[in-house]
Each structure stands twice: as C-alpha cells, then as structure tokens.
Amino acid sequence: MSNINVNEFVNERVDFFGIDDADYGNFPRIAEALARHAPAALDRFYDKVGATPKTAAFFSSRQAMDHAKGKQIAHWAALFSGRVDGSYIAKAEQIGTVHARIGLEPTWYIGGYARVLSAIITTICDKGSGLFGNKAAGRQVATLVKLALLDMEIALSAYFKAEEKSRLAVIEQLGHALAEVANGRFSTKLEGLPENYRQIEADFETMRLEIGGALASVAEAASTINTGAAEIRQASDDLANRTERQAASLEETAAAMQELTTGVREAADGAVHMTGSVAEADHEAVQGRNVVKEAVGAMDGIHRTATEISKIIDVIDGIAFQTNLLALNAGVEAARAGDAGKGFAVVANEVRALAQRSADAASNIKHLINGSVEQVERGVKLVGQSGEAFGSIAARVGEIKSLATGIADLAQAQALNLQQVNDAVREMDQMTQHNAAMVEQSNAASRSLAGEAEQLATLVSRFNVTGAAVVPIAKAKDRRKAPAATSRPAPAARKSAGMAATATAEDWSEF
Incomplete structure (x- = not known):
C-alpha cells in the first residue's frame, strides 16, 4: 500500500x-x-x-x-x-x-x-x-x-x-486440482495448503485415492469382463457350431428314425398279414392231412377190392382150367365115338379154346390186378408218407403260426417303441433348434457385453490413475480417519x- x-x-x-x-x-x-x-x-x-x-x-x-x-x-x-x-x-x-x-x-x-x-x-x-x-x-x-x-x-x-x-488461494489451488481430476489426471495431488485447510487436503487425497482406486478397479474389471466376454464369445461360437452340428445330426437321426419307424410299422403290418396267411396255411394243411387220411382209406378199400377181384380171377382161372380139362375129356370121348362124336368133338374143341382164352384172359387180368395191387400198395405207402408229411407240415405250420404271432406282437411293440423314440428324437431336435437359437442370442449378448466392456475400457483409459491404481477402494476408505470439514x-x-x-x-x- x-x-x-x-x-x-x-x-x-x-x-x-x-x-x-x-x-x-x-x-x-x-x-x-x-x-x-x-x-x-x-x-x-x-x-x-x-x-x-x-x-x-x-x-x-x-x-x-x-x-x-x-x-x-x-x-x-x-x-x-x-x-x-x-x-x-x-x-x-x-x-x-x-x-x-x-x-x-x-x-x-x-x-x-x-x-x-x-x-x-x-x-x-x-x-x-x-x-x-x-x-x-x-x-x-x-x-x-x-x-x-x-x-x-x-x-x-x-x-x-x-x-x-x-481461502482464495486454497480455492484456486483446489479448482486447479479439480480441473486436473476432471481432465482425468488422478495423479494430481493437493499439497501445501494452509494449516486451517489441511482437512480439505486430506479429504481431497482420500477422494483422489478412492476415485482413482475405483477407476483402477473399473479398468481392471473392464479388462476382466472383456477377457471373460471374449472367452464366452469363443465358447458360444464353439457351442453354436456344436449345436448346429448336433441339430443337423438330430435332424438326420429323426429322418432315419422316421424311415425306420415306417419300415418297422410296415414289417409289423406284414407280420400281421403273414400271421393270417400262416393261419390259413395251417388250416389248409389240416384239411390236406384229412384228405390224405381219406385217400389212404380209399386206397386201402381199393387194395381190398383188388384182392377180392384177384381171388375171383383165381376162381375164374380154376373154372377155365377145369373147363379145359372137361373139354379135353370130351374130345377124347368124342374120338372114341368116331363119327358120331365128331360134332361133339367140335364143340369140345370150341369149349376148350374158349376155356383157354378165358384162362389166358384171367391170367392177364390177374397179372394186371397184381400190378394194380402193387401200385395201390405203393400208392397207399406214398399216401401214408404224404399224410405223415402233411402232419409234419401242419405241426411246423402251427409252430410257424405261433412264431409269426409272436413276431407280429413284437413288431407291433417295436413299432410303438420306435414311434415313441421318434417322438423323443423329434422333440430333442426341436429343443436343439431352440437351444441353437438361445446360443445365438447368448453369443450376440456376449458380443454386446464385449463391446460395452471395450467402450468402458476406452472411457477409463482417459483417466490417469498413476499412484491410485494400486490402492484398493476399501483401503482408500480406511485412510479417511478425520471428520468431514466444517463450514x-x-x-x-x-x-x-x-x-x-x-x-x-x-x-x-x-x-
């Protein structure tokens, strides 16, 4: 002044x-x-x-x-x-x-x-x-x-x-320090204040350490989030690829299961039809066995009839032989009679010739009947064998019928089970498609999170927290021992x- x-x-x-x-x-x-x-x-x-x-x-x-x-x-x-x-x-x-x-x-x-x-x-x-x-x-x-x-x-x-x-000097110094902090330089310290304002200095240091520590923690968290988001994104991409492959595989499996179900259902229907056909064959085999039994009975009757005819032929053959002997005796007697017996001799010769022809015919008939009897016996034997074969066939057809019925039942059960499996595979396919969509959404969310973390890291990188980044928030708070500054x-x-x-x-x- x-x-x-x-x-x-x-x-x-x-x-x-x-x-x-x-x-x-x-x-x-x-x-x-x-x-x-x-x-x-x-x-x-x-x-x-x-x-x-x-x-x-x-x-x-x-x-x-x-x-x-x-x-x-x-x-x-x-x-x-x-x-x-x-x-x-x-x-x-x-x-x-x-x-x-x-x-x-x-x-x-x-x-x-x-x-x-x-x-x-x-x-x-x-x-x-x-x-x-x-x-x-x-x-x-x-x-x-x-x-x-x-x-x-x-x-x-x-x-x-x-x-x-x-006070103005403190305000100016505080304003400068706050401007530095506002520009992101948290390394700025407020030092050398008058004794009356040391509390402000301590509070500013506490604020600097707390906010700097918080920003350092945010930066570290942003880096961690970014790394985690990248890992999640990579995992989501891998999961999406695996899910897509699984979805395609399930779709193919569903199609194959559908075809298999259709084939098994058709096989089951065929087994049912086969069971009906086998039942009809069993019925016809039983009827054939009965017919063979009747044929065997008829052949036995023919055999008996042929035997009777053979006996009759033997009688006729005996009669012809006796007639031939009688004709021969009559010829001898006619020869003895001379001319008186010539006519009788002629008759005797004719009778003898007729007897000879009857004997020859009876011999031929006997020969034929014997052949027929042999054929009938062989036919009876064959028919008997056929009956036995028909019996075996009928038994086998019965077994086949039982097996066919079991196969039909099993095929129906398999068709039902395969239908359930097919439904489950179809549902799994739908769930896999849904999961694939959710994985895609998760992938998009992880990409968004990574983007947000990068933006946060970019924002935090504007702040210079040298000297404050190493101070955890909790420890920075512990530093504040003094009470708040009074008016x-x-x-x-x-x-x-x-x-x-x-x-x-x-x-x-x-x-």
Missing part, C-alpha cells in the same frame, strides 16, 4: 471513528492507567487462557504467555503514545495477519480485549471523582473505547483479509501440540 493510500486509509478510519484532538489529549492519562492496571488484567486473562484447553494449546509454556503479554502491553502503550498513523496501522494489521496465520479465532482475541477494557474502564470510573472528574473520566473511557475498537477493527479486517486471501475451520481445536510447536514467540509479537 503506498503512502498516499495509507494516509487516506488512516484519515478515513480516524474520521469515521470520530477520533479528534480531544481524544489525543486523553492519550497520556489512558496510557498511565494502562501501565498501572493492564498487567494485572492480562495476568488474570492469561490465567484463563492457560485454564482453557483450546487457548492453552497455542502456548508451549508459561514463558510464552509472559512474552505475549509483554508484547501486548507494548502494543497498547504504543497505541496511546502518539497519533494514529501508518506505522500503527501496519502493526495492527500484522496482529490480524498473524492471528489468521496461526489460526487464532477472533473470539479469544476479543475476549482478551474485553477483560483488559473491563479492568481499565472500571479503574477510570472508580477514580473519576478524584483525578479526572466525572466528565473527564467519561471522555477518557470514550477515547479508550474508540481506540480499542479501532485497533480491533483494523486487526480483524486484516485477519479476515488474510483469511480471504488464504468454518476450528484451528485451535485441531492444532493443540502441533500449533504449540509451530507458533514461536515471534508469532506473538502482538496479541
């Missing part, structure tokens, strides 16, 4: 507070009262400071308090030793700046003024009837109050200006021993 600006600032403040020459005339008596009574008032004040934990934390020892008390007495003595000028303004502003730097809230500063003013004003008023007089005491009190309030106003203005400057810092509560170590005696050059 230039000298012109300082003079304007001093004149403006002095005029606004109504400080005039009369007030300056009261300075010596006020300075005398301060010199007498301020030390005792400050002793009581610092006793209170030492008994109050929030204020005691600002002092490392009693000697530090005594040093601060001496600086404060010197400041007030200087205030009432001359006129309000630029050097005083600078010292008062330095007090506010130091208070802002060390984190001393105005509450404690104003409290100290209250105790000192109370002691001095009481003393002035008590002695007003003597040394100063009532009016003089009132003017002195007014001057004391004006200068004390001016001193506090300048210090507080400097305090708030320093706070505002510090207004309470440095005295946070500093305690730390502030006692950093606030040197020089910081208390003015209290």
Whole structure:
C-alpha cells in the first residue's frame, strides 16, 4: 500500500471513528492507567487462557504467555503514545495477519480485549471523582473505547483479509486440482495448503485415492469382463457350431428314425398279414392231412377190392382150367365115338379154346390186378408218407403260426417303441433348434457385453490413475480417519501440540 493510500486509509478510519484532538489529549492519562492496571488484567486473562484447553494449546509454556503479554502491553502503550498513523496501522494489521496465520479465532482475541477494557474502564470510573472528574473520566473511557475498537477493527479486517486471501488461494489451488481430476489426471495431488485447510487436503487425497482406486478397479474389471466376454464369445461360437452340428445330426437321426419307424410299422403290418396267411396255411394243411387220411382209406378199400377181384380171377382161372380139362375129356370121348362124336368133338374143341382164352384172359387180368395191387400198395405207402408229411407240415405250420404271432406282437411293440423314440428324437431336435437359437442370442449378448466392456475400457483409459491404481477402494476408505470439514475451520481445536510447536514467540509479537 503506498503512502498516499495509507494516509487516506488512516484519515478515513480516524474520521469515521470520530477520533479528534480531544481524544489525543486523553492519550497520556489512558496510557498511565494502562501501565498501572493492564498487567494485572492480562495476568488474570492469561490465567484463563492457560485454564482453557483450546487457548492453552497455542502456548508451549508459561514463558510464552509472559512474552505475549509483554508484547501486548507494548502494543497498547504504543497505541496511546502518539497519533494514529501508518506505522500503527501496519502493526495492527500484522496482529490480524498473524492471528489468521496461526489460526487464532477472533473470539479469544476479543475476549482478551474485553477483560483488559473491563479492568481499565472500571479503574477510570472508580477514580473519576478524584483525578479526572466525572466528565473527564467519561471522555477518557470514550477515547479508550474508540481506540480499542479501532485497533480491533483494523486487526480483524486484516485477519479476515488474510483469511480471504488464504481461502482464495486454497480455492484456486483446489479448482486447479479439480480441473486436473476432471481432465482425468488422478495423479494430481493437493499439497501445501494452509494449516486451517489441511482437512480439505486430506479429504481431497482420500477422494483422489478412492476415485482413482475405483477407476483402477473399473479398468481392471473392464479388462476382466472383456477377457471373460471374449472367452464366452469363443465358447458360444464353439457351442453354436456344436449345436448346429448336433441339430443337423438330430435332424438326420429323426429322418432315419422316421424311415425306420415306417419300415418297422410296415414289417409289423406284414407280420400281421403273414400271421393270417400262416393261419390259413395251417388250416389248409389240416384239411390236406384229412384228405390224405381219406385217400389212404380209399386206397386201402381199393387194395381190398383188388384182392377180392384177384381171388375171383383165381376162381375164374380154376373154372377155365377145369373147363379145359372137361373139354379135353370130351374130345377124347368124342374120338372114341368116331363119327358120331365128331360134332361133339367140335364143340369140345370150341369149349376148350374158349376155356383157354378165358384162362389166358384171367391170367392177364390177374397179372394186371397184381400190378394194380402193387401200385395201390405203393400208392397207399406214398399216401401214408404224404399224410405223415402233411402232419409234419401242419405241426411246423402251427409252430410257424405261433412264431409269426409272436413276431407280429413284437413288431407291433417295436413299432410303438420306435414311434415313441421318434417322438423323443423329434422333440430333442426341436429343443436343439431352440437351444441353437438361445446360443445365438447368448453369443450376440456376449458380443454386446464385449463391446460395452471395450467402450468402458476406452472411457477409463482417459483417466490417469498413476499412484491410485494400486490402492484398493476399501483401503482408500480406511485412510479417511478425520471428520468431514466444517463450514468454518476450528484451528485451535485441531492444532493443540502441533500449533504449540509451530507458533514461536515471534508469532506473538502482538496479541
């Protein structure tokens, strides 16, 4: 601030507070009262400071308090030793700046003024009837109050200006750090903030680590998802190919099963027809066996008849032989009779010739009948064998009928079972087709997931999480031990021993 600006600032403040020459005339008596009574008032004040934990934390020892008390007495003595000028303004502003730097809230500063003013004003008023007089005491009190309030106003203005400057610097630094974070550079750290804003620094670091760790985890998860999606996609492709091949195989199997079912059904129908044909053949074989039995009976009758005829032929042959003998005897007798017997001899010759022919015919018939008997006997034998064969055929046909019936029943059962298998294969084919469609949908979903994971990885790759990627989210959260920042810092509560170590005696050059 230039000298012109300082003079304007001093004149403006002095005029606004109504400080005039009369007030300056009261300075010596006020300075005398301060010199007498301020030390005792400050002793009581610092006793209170030492008994109050929030204020005691600002002092490392009693000697530090005594040093601060001496600086404060010197400041007030200087205030009432001359006129309000630029050097005083600078010292008062330095007090506010130091208070802002060390984190001393105005509450404690104003409290100290209250105790000192109370002691001095009481003393002035008590002695007003003597040394100063009532009016003089009132003017002195007014001057004391004006200068004390001016001193506090300048210090507080400097305090708030320093706070505002510090706050703006913090906001600027925080804004820059947030802009870096917004641009994806999570390696940016917020460091070197004033003591009052260390909580913001800690919170920003916690936020950086948590979000950086989260983004690192997201990046890792995106990579894992992308890898998993690729594996799922590959597996889905393989499954789709296998499912397609299985579907084609099942379709072929279904067609083959349909053909097999049709063939077995036709075979079953043929077996049923065969059973009917075998039944008819069995019936005809039984009838044939009965016919053979009748033929055997008829052949036996023919054999018996031929035997009887043979016997009759034997009789006829005997009669012819006897007739031939008789004709021969008649011829002999006719020869003996001579001419008288010639006619009889002729008859005898004819009878003998007829007997011979009858014998020859009977012999031929006997020969034929014997041949017929032999043929009939052979025929009877053959017919008997045929009957036995027909019996065997009938038995075999009966067995075949039983087997054909069993085959027909088995073929019907197989046809039914094959139909069920065919239905099951058809249903499996439909399910396989459905599964193939679902696999295709799953494949499409895995491709979409892979695409989304790639997009997520691309988005996350925009962020630089160096130094934060190795910090798991859970551990980053564990780092946040301090409570959330309040609307207004309470440095005295946070500093305690730390502030006692950093606030040197020089910081208390003015209290």
